[in-house]
Amino acid sequence: MMTWNNETRDIKDGKKESLFSELHSLLSSGLDFGRSFCLLIEGENDKRLKRVLESIYASVVKGQTLWESFAAGKRFSALDYGVLRIGEETGRVDESLRFLADYYHKRVE
Numbered sequence: 001m002m003t004w005n006n007e008t009r010d011i012k013d014g015k016k017e018s019l020f021s022e023l024h025s026l027l028s029s030g031l032d033f034g035r036s037f038c039l040l041i042e043g044e045n046d047k048r049l050k051r052v053l054e055s056i057y058a059s060v061v062k063g064q065t066l067w068e069s070f071a072a073g074k075r076f077s078a079l080d081y082g083v084l085r086i087g088e089e090t091g092r093v094d095e096s097l098r099f100l101a102d103y104y105h106k107r108v109e
Contacts, residue, residue: 011049011075017104019053024097033060066093079103 011019019040026036037057044050052075059069067085070076080100087096 010077011052013104013107015046015049016076016080017101017108020097020104021101024094024101027094027097033066 022043023036023040026039027033031039034057037053037060041050041053041057044053052073055073056066056069059072060066064072065085065088067081067088070084071078071081083096083100084093087093
């Protein structure tokens with residue numbers, strides 16, 4: 001299964017659904033952000049997407065917010081990082097991740 005759109009190199013909706021769902025599950029299980037994101041990276045088989053996730057993680061470690069880190073890579077939509085921004089500002093990142101996973105699930109269907 002191809003995860004990138006060749007023209008824009010954006011991440012396809014099905015892959016976004018999976019990423020947001022997995023990160024939501026990991027964080028909801030009680031793991032901290034660092035461990036959750038590292039597990040997400042370790043589990044990714046697509047080398048290009050793995051590099052994007054590693055870049056996001058490195059950006060967060062350096063002090064950027066999660067939403068800024070997602071925005072900086074230009075692989076996610078304004079909706080994606082906008083919802084994450086609201087989640088960070090309200091202390092509800094888990095709900096934002098669940099919203100995004102559900103949104104992309106509906107788009108895929």
